[in-house]
Amino acid sequence: xxxxxxxxxxxxxxxxxxFGVGFLMFLWAHLTIVxxxxxxxxxxxxxFGRAIEPMNLLANLLGICIVIAGAxxxxxxxxxxxxxxxxxxxxx
Numbered sequence: 010x011x012x013x014x015x016x017x018x019x020x021x022x023x024x025x026x027x028f029g030v031g032f033l034m035f036l037w038a039h040l041t042i043v044x045x046x047x048x049x050x051x052x053x054x055x056x057f058g059r060a061i062e063p064m065n066l067l068a069n070l071l072g073i074c075i076v077i078a079g080a081x082x083x084x085x086x087x088x089x090x091x092x093x094x095x096x097x098x099x100x101x
Contacts, residue, residue, distance in 0.1 A: 011089075018086035026079025033072040 015086050015089050018089070019083055022079050022082030022084075022086055024079070025082060026076055029072050029075030029077075029079055032075060033069065036068055036072060
């Protein structure tokens, strides 16, 4: 039963990670779409030098957070697979 829960947590983490990667790929493919009425002052420059709307920037940050959360969940799930070392009493 414990192994089933661990595998389920790993699957959720992997799904979250892959969803975040796909979300970021979708956003990065559409970075060039900018409203024509958007002024240069209201736009934010990316590392690619393209102007994007601030909401797209927030969506990118959301995608990065989803990827990090998925990796964190997977790491916790696989950490549960490794048995803990037996706690030894301290030597006097």
